[in-house]
Amino acid sequence: MGSPSQDVQEIEAGGHRVVLGRDSLRALDRALGKADATALFILGDVNTMRQCLPELLARVPHLRDARTLSVPGGEGSKDLAVCAGIWQHLANHAADRQALLVCLGGGVVTDLGGFVAGTYKRGIACVHVPTSLLGMVDASIGGKTGVDLGGVKNMVGVFHDPLGVYIHMPFLKSLGKRELLNGLAEMIKHGLVWDASHWEAIAASALHDIDALAPLVYRSAAIKAEVVQQDPRESGLRKVLNFGHTIGHGVEAHSWESPRRMLLHGEAVAIGMVCEAWLSWRMDLLDRESYDRITQLLLQLYKPYRFDSAENHRMIELMRNDKKNVSGQFRFTLLTAIGQAKVDVPVSAAQVQEALEHYRLLVRA
Ligand SMILES: NC(=O)c1ccc[n+]([C@@H]2O[C@H](COP(=O)([O-])OP(=O)(O)OC[C@H]3O[C@@H](n4cnc5c(N)ncnc54)[C@H](O)[C@@H]3O)[C@@H](O)[C@H]2O)c1
Ligand SMILES: [Zn+2]
Incomplete structure (x- = not known):
């Protein structure tokens, strides 16, 4: 000390x-x-x-x-x-x-x-x-x-x-700003799964002011540390940090298949969070107003990722390859409120498809 x-x-x-x-x-x-x-x-x-x-x-x-x-x-x-x-x-x-x-x-x-x-x-x-x-x-x-x-x-x-x-x-x-936004996506996730007041503080902040960012960075680092402290070898609780990451990984891997539009990890997680917040609402875990606020902030901060419906299948295939999806079954970390998550929620491929389609229509030019 x-x-x-x-x-x-x-x-x-x-x-x-x-x-x-x-x-x-x-x-x-x-x-x-x-x-x-x-x-x-x-x-x-x-x-x-x-x-x-x-x-x-x-x-x-x-x-x-x-x-x-x-x-x-x-x-x-x-x-x-x-x-x-x-x-x-x-x-x-x-x-x-x-x-x-x-x-x-x-x-x-x-x-x-x-x-x-x-x-x-x-x-x-x-x-x-x-x-x-x-x-x-x-x-x-x-x-x-x-x-x-x-x-x-x-x-x-x-x-x-x-x-x-x-x-x-x-x-x-x-x-650079793009790299700052890359890290900010994980901070937003920390607020969404763990601490509603952290989410509120981020939603109200100006990213370009490094001094103003300091308390938010410290709080996010503390949340990550707290989760690790409770689950040092990743046997369960750390899964709360997977929110946005199941669909995010599929979208990230998909973007790397066409060099024109490669996404950074945080950019893909931001899309994953929109989709997974929507799934949370669709599965009656999250209220509509919270979903709307989450989506509004993410779409305001992150550029839209455009793709055709026909590409949904490829993204889902890439999600299946993710080591976290045991034997092809999707297990998601979803939100039950802003600041609270539920792990291991079974989700079908059809529901994932619906979530991707929802995002696709949201950002359609
Ligand atoms: N171990 C874990 O728990 C864990 C968790 C999340 C991510 N990761 C890993 O982290 C990696 C991604 O990290 P990242 O996004 O920091 O990528 P990175 O380390 O590649 O950094 C991004 C870019 O920013 C540059 N950079 C870094 N700091 C800079 C600074 N202060 N000024 C100017 N340029 C700077 C780097 O040179 C690089 O070009 C991935 O490999 C991912 O797998 C690990
Ligand atoms: Zn991540």
Whole structure:
């Protein structure tokens, strides 16, 4: 904990803590001082190394002699060949089991770096310094790490808790609007499944003001941490976080089949949330007014995704491939109110089809 004059808060998230507040990087510096690592390494991607590393080094003196390692930006870096390069780099610099890896980046860097740290010499310590909004409120929290294999996301991975996750809001200043909206979708989801007042606060906020965003980011990170704390190994409760994701994954995968219109994860989840809020209403779980408010906000923030009815089938097929849909049965997380979710609701393919068709007609040009 920081001294009372400092602006630092700590939250427990299963096997690790999340550190928030204006002085979070000072707390990181102190933690590194105590960690007594034999060597420090910083992993980032080309963008985060350019945009965020100078600030990190200026605020965290213990990192000034750290070795840096940069990977290309984007999902393509979540790859075993990239891991091999990093493992080799650590070995070339004689990193032993007391070495520590600082992951500076979005979800790609924390997933990749967490996995490398969790496996090098059977596990070395790491800390996460998320730099994207999605990283701050979602990907860096909870100890899930992994890389992709043969085009399948997160096929290979381990649970490896970082020593801590340190959230420093000013990093968001260099992030583009599209990436901010990408992370905002997960924040909206947090409000919808867990905390109605958080949803209200987001609905009333201005995204472009990073200072005004800080309390909302902290609340979302705290919600993710709270869910992880109650279900650290994803045995049940974490499923509440799947709201918007079953249809979202189908839409995301579909969009990647035509390079013209590839969606970011959060953009697809926003569409998934419209469809799944509608299903919640159709199945008498959610009132119409709540559904209308949810849809209105999402359609106002996110660009429409247009497709033909004939494409519904392909999206449903892609949903079936999702590892969360056991033996082809769809099990959804749906809403019973704004701020409250119900997990494992069985939904038929015909109902999914109806939900997609509903969205399609809503955004028809
Ligand atoms: N482990 C988990 O629990 C979990 C949860 C959700 C998502 N994820 C993973 O997270 C990944 C997506 O994360 P993401 O959206 O952060 O993607 P990302 O890491 O690719 O970051 C998005 C883009 O923003 C750039 N960027 C990041 N921070 C920046 C900054 N401050 N200034 C300028 N540019 C910056 C990156 O270089 C990249 O080009 C996916 O691979 C997903 O599987 C993991
Ligand atoms: Zn998500």
